[in-house]
Amino acid sequence: MIDFTLRVGIFLFILSLLFIWQCFLPRGPLLQWRQRWRHNMALLVLGALCVRLVQPLLLSFVAVLSLDVGLLDVLALPFWWSFLISILLLDCLIYWQHRLFHRIPWLWCLHRVHHSDPELDVSSAVRFHPLEILLSLFIKASAVWFIGIPVEAVLVFDILLNASAMFNHTNARLPAKMESFVNRLLVTPDMHRIHHSRLSSEADSNYGFCLSIWDSLFASRTWLASQGDECLSIGMPNTKAYRPMSLKALLVMPFKNFRTLP
Ligand SMILES: [Zn+2]
Numbered sequence: 001m002i003d004f005t006l007r008v009g010i011f012l013f014i015l016s017l018l019f020i021w022q023c024f025l026p027r028g029p030l031l032q033w034r035q036r037w038r039h040n041m042a043l044l045v046l047g048a049l050c051v052r053l054v055q056p057l058l059l060s061f062v063a064v065l066s067l068d069v070g071l072l073d074v075l076a077l078p079f080w081w082s083f084l085i086s087i088l089l090l091d092c093l094i095y096w097q098h099r100l101f102h103r104i105p106w107l108w109c110l111h112r113v114h115h116s117d118p119e120l121d122v123s124s125a126v127r128f129h130p131l132e133i134l135l136s137l138f139i140k141a142s143a144v145w146f147i148g149i150p151v152e153a154v155l156v157f158d159i160l161l162n163a164s165a166m167f168n169h170t171n172a173r174l175p176a177k178m179e180s181f182v183n184r185l186l187v188t189p190d191m192h193r194i195h196h197s198r199l200s201s202e203a204d205s206n207y208g209f210c211l212s213i214w215d216s217l218f219a220s221r222t223w224l225a226s227q228g229d230e231c232l233s234i235g236m237p238n239t240k241a242y243r244p245m246s247l248k249a250l251l252v253m254p255f256k257n258f259r260t261l262p
Contacts (some may be wrong), residue, residue, distance in 0.1 A: 003155065007158065007159065007162075010159055010162075010163070011162055014162070014163050014166055014167075015122060015166060018122045018166050018167060018170045018172075019122055021170060021172045022121055022122060022170050022171040022172045025172050025173075026171050026172060027171050027172055027173050027189070028171065030119050030121055030171060031119070032118055032119055032243070033119070033121065033123075036117060036118070036119060036121075036123060036124075037123050038247075039127065039244070039247055039250055040117070040123040040124060040126055040127045041123065041126070042247050043113075043126060043127055043128060043129070043130070043247075043250065044126035046130045046251075047126070047128060047129075047130045047133040049130075050130045050133060050134055051133060051134070051137060054134055054137065055137070058137065058138070058141050070145065070146060070147050070148015070149070071146070071147050071148055072085065072086065072147055072148040072149065072150075073148040074148070079150070082149075082150055082153070083150060083152060083153045083156075086147065086149040086150060086153035086154075086157070087153055087156065087157050087160070088211075089143075089147055089149070090140070090143065090149065090153070090154075090157045090161075091157070091160075091161075091208075091209070091210045091211050091214070092214055093139070093140070093143050094161065094209055094210070095207050095208050095209070095214040095215070095218070097136065097139055098111075098207040098208075098209065099207045099218075099220065101132070102203070102204055102207070107135075109253075109254040109255070110129050110131055110132040110135070110254045111128075111129075111132060112236060112253065112254075113127065113128065113129040113132070113250050113253050113254065114127050114128050114129075114132070115196060115203065115235070115236055115237060116235070116236045116242065116243075116244055116250065116253065117196070117234070117235070118234065118235045118242075118243045119171070119234060120169050120171060120189075120193060120196055120234055121169065121170065121171040122166050122169055122170045122171070123169075124169040124196075125162075125165040125166040125168075125169040126165075129250070129251070129253070129254055130251075131254065140154075160210055161209060161210060164186070164187060164209050164210040165209055167187075167188075167189070168187045168188060168189050168191070168192035168209065169189070169192065170189050171189075172189060173189060173190060174188055174189070174190070183212055184212065185211065185212060185213065186210065186211060186212055187206070187208045187209060187210060187211070187212045188212075190229060191206055191208075191212060192206060192209075193225070193229065193232060193234065194206050194222050194224075194225045194232065195207065196234045196235070197225060197232055197233065197234065197237070198233045198234065198235050198236065198237055198238070198239060198240070199226065199233075199237065200237040200238050202222055202225060202226065203237040204220075204237075205220050205221060205222040206220065206221060206222055207220055
């Protein structure tokens with residue numbers, strides 16, 4: 001319960017800070033924010049409810065299977081080494097998970113709900129189909145079990161991942177000098193915005209959420225949008241103007257053939 005309250009408290013605190021940032025120093029106007037915020041917050045609540053239902057089952061399953069045979073258990077490293085390596089491995093895992101969600105067609109059907117947002121702001125960070133959230137939970141739980149990640153690292157990584165996702169979707173910009181320095185290590189809003197381009201060549205790049213080093217290391221980095229950041233067209237790749245009109249349209253989107261979407 002303390003864990004849940006702590007997470008919600010940190011989530012709301014960071015959300016408020018980034019919301020203030022994008023209100024006072026916006027990158028550009030948000031023309032559809034009312035409908036987008038309704039959709040994104042509804043998906044957040046639905047996703048959180050699904051996680052609350054499934055998590056106890058998953059935790060007991062992992063607890064039953066846990067025999068201290070994870071890779072890190074076998075290596076028996078000092079706690080802080082295990083902790084740091086776990087954070088890096090989890091971030092690398094999220095990078096590859098994201099990349100596979102773009103590559104494998106049925107996974108893309110789920111993930112395209114996130115990319116259907118026609119504008120980006122801090123609320124876009126929670127726009128995920130509940131099935132994608134559940135699948136991510138299973139993938140992460142498997143990794144935690146297989147690698148033997150300490151529970152402290154899981155908690156800190158979850159907070160880091162949420163904070164990074166909110167930061168890199170914010171409708172704001174870092175000062176130019178800071179941007180060129182920070183984006184070598186961390187994913188920034190300017191870097192992640194390119195991932196939300198309608199051009200598929202750009203959407204299929206910049207997969208990182210927290211550290212930007214994975215995109216450099218695995219050759220998936222786009223440094224500048226072809227149209228420039230100002231003219232970058234955000235939304236569903238390979239479409240000109242697709243915009244879901246209802247929450248139901250978002251929930252059924254993974255089960256629809258793309259050509260039949262409104
Ligand atoms: Zn994506």
